[in-house]
Amino acid sequence: MPSVSREEMETKLKSVITEAAESNTLDKIDWKTLPLPQVMIQNERNRVLASPNVSAWSAVPSQKHGSTPDALSKKRKSAEYNGDANGCPPWRQTNNHNTFEDRITYSPTDKRQRVDHKNSSKFKANLELRRKRFEDTRYGSSPSSRDDSPAPANQGPVVGRCQNLEKNYFRLTSAPNPDTVRPLSVLVKTLDLLKKKWKKDNNYGYICDQFKSLRQDLTVQHIRNEFTVSVYEIHARIALEKGDLGEYNQCQTQLRALYAQQLGGHPTEFKAYRILYFIHTRNWTAMNDALADLTPADKRDLAVKHALDVRSALALGNYHRFFQLYLDTPNMGAYLMDMFVDRERLSALAAICKAYKPDVKIRFITEELGFESDEQSARFILDNTSEDLLQEKDGAVRLLTGGRAGQLFEAAKADAHRIVDIKGQI
Amino acid sequence: MTSVFEDFEQGQRIGSGPRLAAALTPVAPAEYPERLQSFYRSSNAARLSPDLRYSLFQANGLKLPKQEQNAWIDIFSLYWTAIGEITRFSDAPSSASWVKVFNAWKDLVNMIIRGYTNFGLQAWTLPCLYVVGKYLRIFAMKADTELASQDSGFGDSFQDDITSEFEKSAKLEEAARIINRMFTLCLSDRAPIEESRKWGVYNTTNLLFKTYFKLNSVGLSKNLLRALNASSADLPDLEAFPKSDIVTFKYYIGVIHFLDENYAEAEQHLAYAWNMCHRNARKNRELILTYLIPCHLVTTHTLPSKTLLAPFPRLEHLYRPLSNCIMKGDLNGFDNAMSAGEEEFVKRRIYLPLERGRDIALRNLFRKVFIAGGFDEPKDGQPPVRRTRVPIAEFAAALRIGTHADDRSRVDIDEVECLLSNLIYKGLMKGYIARERGMVVLSKNNTAFPGTGV
Numbered sequence: 098m099p100s101v102s103r104e105e106m107e108t109k110l111k112s113v114i115t116e117a118a119e120s121n122t123l124d125k126i127d128w129k130t131l132p133l134p135q136v137m138i139q140n141e142r143n144r145v146l147a148s149p150n151v152s153a154w155s156a157v158p159s160q161k162h163g164s165t166p167d168a169l170s171k172k173r174k175s176a177e178y179n180g181d182a183n184g185c186p187p188w189r190q191t192n193n194h195n196t197f198e199d200r201i202t203y204s205p206t207d208k209r210q211r212v213d214h215k216n217s218s219k220f221k222a223n224l225e226l227r228r229k230r231f232e233d234t235r236y237g238s239s240p241s242s243r244d245d246s247p248a249p250a251n252q253g254p255v256v257g258r259c260q261n262l263e264k265n266y267f268r269l270t271s272a273p274n275p276d277t278v279r280p281l282s283v284l285v286k287t288l289d290l291l292k293k294k295w296k297k298d299n300n301y302g303y304i305c306d307q308f309k310s311l312r313q314d315l316t317v318q319h320i321r322n323e324f325t326v327s328v329y330e331i332h333a334r335i336a337l338e339k340g341d342l343g344e345y346n347q348c349q350t351q352l353r354a355l356y357a358q359q360l361g362g363h364p365t366e367f368k369a370y371r372i373l374y375f376i377h378t379r380n381w382t383a384m385n386d387a388l389a390d391l392t393p394a395d396k397r398d399l400a401v402k403h404a405l406d407v408r409s410a411l412a413l414g415n416y417h418r419f420f421q422l423y424l425d426t427p428n429m430g431a432y433l434m435d436m437f438v439d440r441e442r443l444s445a446l447a448a449i450c451k452a453y454k455p456d457v458k459i460r461f462i463t464e465e466l467g468f469e470s471d472e473q474s475a476r477f478i479l480d481n482t483s484e485d486l487l488q489e490k491d492g493a494v495r496l497l498t499g500g501r502a503g504q505l506f507e508a509a510k511a512d513a514h515r516i517v518d519i520k521g522q523i
Numbered sequence: 524m525t526s527v528f529e530d531f532e533q534g535q536r537i538g539s540g541p542r543l544a545a546a547l548t549p550v551a552p553a554e555y556p557e558r559l560q561s562f563y564r565s566s567n568a569a570r571l572s573p574d575l576r577y578s579l580f581q582a583n584g585l586k587l588p589k590q591e592q593n594a595w596i597d598i599f600s601l602y603w604t605a606i607g608e609i610t611r612f613s614d615a616p617s618s619a620s621w622v623k624v625f626n627a628w629k630d631l632v633n634m635i636i637r638g639y640t641n642f643g644l645q646a647w648t649l650p651c652l653y654v655v656g657k658y659l660r661i662f663a664m665k666a667d668t669e670l671a672s673q674d675s676g677f678g679d680s681f682q683d684d685i686t687s688e689f690e691k692s693a694k695l696e697e698a699a700r701i702i703n704r705m706f707t708l709c710l711s712d713r714a715p716i717e718e719s720r721k722w723g724v725y726n727t728t729n730l731l732f733k734t735y736f737k738l739n740s741v742g743l744s745k746n747l748l749r750a751l752n753a754s755s756a757d758l759p760d761l762e763a764f765p766k767s768d769i770v771t772f773k774y775y776i777g778v779i780h781f782l783d784e785n786y787a788e789a790e791q792h793l794a795y796a797w798n799m800c801h802r803n804a805r806k807n808r809e810l811i812l813t814y815l816i817p818c819h820l821v822t823t824h825t826l827p828s829k830t831l832l833a834p835f836p837r838l839e840h841l842y843r844p845l846s847n848c849i850m851k852g853d854l855n856g857f858d859n860a861m862s863a864g865e866e867e868f869v870k871r872r873i874y875l876p877l878e879r880g881r882d883i884a885l886r887n888l889f890r891k892v893f894i895a896g897g898f899d900e901p902k903d904g905q906p907p908v909r910r911t912r913v914p915i916a917e918f919a920a921a922l923r924i925g926t927h928a929d930d931r932s933r934v935d936i937d938e939v940e941c942l943l944s945n946l947i948y949k950g951l952m953k954g955y956i957a958r959e960r961g962m963v964v965l966s967k968n969n970t971a972f973p974g975t976g977v
Contacts, residue, residue: 382741382782385872410876414948417941452944454955454964461958465937 142152189494254319256280262287268310281320289383301339308332312351326355326362333367333486337380337432342374349374366428369400373433376408379514384408395469408432416445420467441509442466443481450496450503459487459494481509525555525696527562531595532583540650547602547651549609549628549658559796563606572759575599594634594642601631606811630702632656636708637718646714649723656702656730663698664737668690676864699734704735706731706747710754721758725768726749732775740761744779770796774811781814782872790818792960816842818878824883824951824974837906840865849880852888854925857881885925885942890972892921893965909977911954911965915939918963 099139101325113134117126132140257278264279279287295304308328317323349371356364370392375384395401403422410418419441423434445466449457459471468474475487475494482505486497496502525533527546534543551558566574573597579585587595605627611619632655638644639652642896644924671691709723728747751758761769777792793815800808812835816827826846832839841864848856861868861878864922868874896917898907918940928934943963954965963972 167935381784381875385875386739387780388869390876409878413881414945415938417935417938448758448944448948452947452956453958456959465941513709 105138109138112181113137123131129465171475177349202352209218251515255317257314257318258285258437259283262290263307264305264310264314265379268431269317273313278317279314280318281324281408283505284311284314284320284328284344285324288324292331295335301335301341303343304335305332305341308335316445321355321358321360323361326352326360329355330362333370334429337370337429340432340436342436342448346374365395365398368395368471369398369428369430372401372404373430374407376411377433377437404430411441414444416441416448419445420465423467440510440513443506443513446478446481447503447506450498450506453498455499456488456490456495456497459496462485462496526530526558527581527599528578528966530586531599533580534648535585535587538647540647543648544650544654547598547631548652549606550799559606559610563603563610567604571600571603572596575603588643590642591644594638594644598631598634601627601634605631605879607767621662622694624660625659625666625698628655629697629701631706632659636701636704639708646712646720646722649709649720649726652705652708652724656705656727659698660695660700660730660734660737660884664692670694683932695734695738699731699738702727706750710721710750715926716759722764724758725764726774729768729771729775730808732772732779736775736778741779741782742962744775748776766799766801770800770807773799774782774807775819777811779816781818781870782878784875786818786821787861790815790822793818803833807837809838812838813841813871813873819874820849820883821876824886845877845880849884852884852886852891852925854881854884854888854922855883855927882946882949882951886946886972886975888917888921888925888959889943889952890944890977891973892917892970894977908967909971911967911971913963915943915956915961917965918943 106256113131114365148212229488236311255273255275255278257280258275259277259279260283261279262283264277287307291304291307291311294300308331312332315321315328329352329521333345336342336345336348349367352362352364352367353371356362356367367386369388372384375387391401396405403426407419410416410422423438426434446462449462449465459475462468462478463471463474466474468477471494478487478496482502484504486502488495488497525545530542530546534541534546546862549559565578576592579595579599580587580592583839603623608619608624608627617710635644635652635655644651670693705726706724709720709727712720714720728751731747732744735741773792773796777789777796778794780786780789793811797808797811797815800811812827812831818839819827820824825840826849827842829839832842843863844860845857847853850858857880860895861874861881865874868877893909893913896910899910901907915936919934919936922928922939923934926934940956940958943956945951947954947956950973952965953970954963956963969977971977
């Protein structure tokens with residue numbers, strides 16, 4: 098074949114054999130029917146030419162291009178990419194098409210190049226496309242792996258073909274492979290399985306991982322319907338139960354977007370959680386947004402109304418009302434309230450110590466601050482201050498109020514609030 | 524009625540930044556509505572560069588360093604392209620697109636930034652940067668609206684979760700990143716202060732604040748403040764900057780603190796802005812007051828007077844009903860006024876501080892109880908002393924009236940105590956609760972309700 102030089106042909110042949118040897122397929126490949134190396138090279142070239150939007154030269158990565166920081170970092174992250182720029186097969190290097198990029202010489206300090214591209218997502222997308230085309234041709238060079246090459250990234254949804262119910266979560270670093278993505282019909286079964294497993298084993302590490310891969314499969318296939326909503330809702334509830342606020346917050350953010358599209362689910366339940374969550378993280382800016390999101394119908398809902406009342410009771414320092422609400426929390430809101438109830442107890446105690454004289458019965462504290470027993474409230478006071486604040490008088494344990502007690506609780510309160518400041522930033 | 528080129532020439536000759544910036548405005552002045560069209564038609568893509576060289580420099584004999592001259596030609600080439608996209612809206616509406624306008628305008632902004640970093644544009648021309656930045660933000664918002672009407676909501680498929688939240692304002696976010704570079708461009712200039720771009724720091728900061736607020740990511744503003752603080756030693760005093768920049772800057776800082784419920788600090792900054800704001804800038808004064816009034820209510824427990832609000836009917840409407848109820852101690856009226864204005868309050872982000880006004884209303888109600896309690900029997904010719912031991916039941920009765928409680932609803936004594944204890948804790952009342960005796964013991968010597976004369 099005149100267009101393929103002997104040198105190229107030999108290199109190609111060598112690479113095919115090496116690859117086969119490395120993957121232990123030397124004796125499995127039917128060498129008689131395998132195309133000749135010249136034909137392989139020709140095919141590759143044709144494929145490059147035939148693929149839309151690709152001009153031949155851009156399919157060949159230039160050394161220069163591969164060394165831009167952006168491309169490098171992407172490659173490092175990519176699991177599929179197994180070799181750096183210098184690992185190019187030799188035939189690639191000799192087969193010098195003298196690329197456009199090579200001919201233009203930007204000095205590395207020239208801002209022109211960077212300024213133009215840095216903020217253009219389009220450029221990134223192109224880069225990504227180009228990288229994938231590159232992989233296409235690389236993998237294409239060995240017939241045995243031809244099927245493994247990722248589908249051309251056409252930005253459209255993936256259609257999954259995987260039939261396994263379970264799948265571990267991996268963060269995507271390249272376009273998803275349909276063979277490892279489960280279609281909706283499988284995902285529905287997956288959810289059922291996960292629900293059963295959660296009830297039976299209560300293994301959060303496993304469940305969280307599975308739900309993340311489930312969510313990923315939904316996203317890459319652009320599935321956005323009632324099922325999607327229920328997946329996020331269930332994951333959010335499980336995360337709440339386990340106090341995994343980071344994961345819960347991710348689900349919550351997504352749910353907000355999903356509810357905005359009227360896909361069903363339980364919007365008011367989660368709007369209520371959202372308010373409680375922002376009370377916990379004391380994110381007032383976000384709280385304002387959450388309030389602005391509520392419709393008049395939402396506000397009539399029991400759970401939302403409860404959350405709003407909690408918020409307003411705390412805003413006004415009405416601990417009496419707050420703890421009444423705490424003892425009567427709908428749905429799973431109590432998991433969230435548990436996270437800040439102690440903090441609010443300290444605030445209430447600081448106020449009580451300043452307002453009452455000379456003392457109050459421990460019974461009063463137990464009832465006002467929603468403790469389960471006098472022992473529990475006594476324990477709470479001792480844990481946060483010092484023991485001489487509690488005294489027995491006339492057959493009842495009393496909390497000595499006044500200046501010193503006030504200061505101690507004030508300090509404990511400041512402490513508790515500071516800790517949440519850090520947590521809230523997650 | 525001046526053309527783009529006249530503005531450019533005059534700006535360069537007299538060294539006036541605003542005049543120069545007028546040449547880069549993408550909006551035709553009222554007295555010359557055809558200005559953009561006429562500029563666009565003055566050349567075509569093939570002859571653009573030589574045409575511009577002639578019109579900007581050769582025709583009027585303007586001399587600039589070669590590098591700078593070329594930069595301006597590049598800038599106006601991109602301006603010409605962007606104007607081409609803009610004029611489509613009147614000339615060929617079917618092919619007009621805000622996304623295209625935004626992209627073209629973005630190229631222009633990037634070129635101007637490069638003009639400063641690489642080609643020696645001088646600091647006095649900064650108004651050009653302001654003007655293109657301002658419109659970059661506007662075009663980005665229009666482009667986002669346009670995209671939203673065609674958007675599928677799914678971004679690139681590399682995300683684990685749906686990303687419609689962010690996609691919604693993709694262009695504005697892009698604009699924010701570019702404006703951020705404008706900010707850095709100004710802040711990091713090390714030229715002597717007389718000719719430094721540092722003078723543009725607050726203008727670009729304000730533009731960025733505006734963008735972040737629109738993006739609902741006020742949190743990002745804090746990074747800016749950190750950057751500003753870090754180099755505050757190299758910056759001239761705040762007073763040395765243009766007043767308009769400072770007023771806006773202080774306003775935003777005030778609102779940022781306000782949103783974090785740091786009302787004391789918010790008040791400081793807002794008051795600064797209020798005092799320095801131009802008296803005829805009614806809209807701005809109204810904005811400042813919108814946040815200053817709630818701050819004042821929380822920090823000093825005072826209400827806006829009729830004279831203060833007279834020039835601002837909208838604010839009068841917003842705040843008067845609440846103020847009246849607070850003054851009278853009418854809790855029921857207060858709650859009604861809060862729910863009546865809730866939508867507006869929440870939208871303006873003033874609901875949370877206003878809600879605290881209930882404490883003041885409650886204080887005023889309880890103060891009435893104290894006054895109605897009259898005086899204790901005077902002892903041996905001493906002046907009469909107010910009765911300072913008030914049964915909790917009396918406060919409970921007041922609360923029944925204040926909340927318009929009917930026969931069936933009971934007022935919970937524990938809750939009354941809780942409200943009292945809060946007022947005492949917050950310093951609105953002085954005294955203590957003696958729980959066993961069901962009494963509140965208030966301070967003597969006219970200090971029971973600090974600041975109210977009794």
